[in-house]
Amino acid sequence: MTGLRTGEVAKAAGVNIQTLRYYERRGLLAEPDRTLGGHRVYDQQTVTVLKVIKAAQRLGFTLDEVAGLLETARHRHGRKNSKSLQARAQLKLAEVEQRLADLTVVRDTLRAALDAGCDDLVACANTPCCPLPFVELARPEEQA
Amino acid sequence: MTGLRTGEVAKAAGVNIQTLRYYERRGLLAEPDRTLGGHRVYDQQTVTVLKVIKAAQRLGFTLDEVAGLLETARHRHGRKNSKSLQARAQLKLAEVEQRLADLTVVRDTLRAALDAGCDDLVACANTPCCPLPFVELARPEEQA
């Protein structure tokens, strides 16, 4: 019930103090109350919100997307045109599945290169029998 | 046989001119000859090298790693203590497999959240039945 200070919240949520202020700037955390001297005073709920943020990040949501998720949660009574959590999770699932597919191709290609015993990339590029994809691979874009 | 100019190489390899100079700075491309006026003149081989670089990137190697691969290829007659292409590919394969495993956990978690019909993250975090991992997920680090 008594407010928490920056350092306490940071420790409880396992994040850096700077990160706390960063999230505030990004709009992920509401601006907390202040002491007379200007020090932030958080409520317990903030720790929960931070854990939610971290969980969503681990699921592959960007901070902008997490901001959207939290926004949705806050006033989902209002407009109906904003996507539900379910809808967003569904989209994210599709993204993750695509990345899994891409990564599977990469894995198979690496295995093929190992099986073929490739040992010099530049030489390989000049021999037609090499399994390495010098022209293209599935989805050239965003191979994080 | 006649030298290629920057724009020709860039077009042939499908990269940006700036990227060419960037790779030169990073040591991925050797410094080419110059005209009297200072314009770069590349040989055909350069296009092959660029394709090799792009292929390696698609397989998940960073530019630093690609530089290492090319270095290995260049003078593998010298010291034997540098890892072979095979060894590096093996290590990269392990990394890729780890990322696949992590991403699989993420996918399964998203599916579980969808199945459970989660609809408000902050509310979820306070109910013990929610499948979302508010404390941890496999490998908190580097979830690109």
Place this chain on the structure above:
DNA sequence: TTGCATCCGGTACCTGAGTACAGGCTTACC
């Protein structure tokens, strides 16, 4: 009231892989 831990805002820096822009020079072709 003194001392130390903590916190404040602001700014700059980090990684990785490029991209953009400014202002000036070169090359190629007619």
Place this chain on the structure above:
DNA sequence: GGTAAGCCTGTACTCAGGTACCGGATGCAA
């Protein structure tokens, strides 16, 4: 020799998600 396209160097910026540092102010306990 004129003109347009292309190229040169150098610097700064992009994205994402933070982290680090600074000089100064506050909070709290002895």
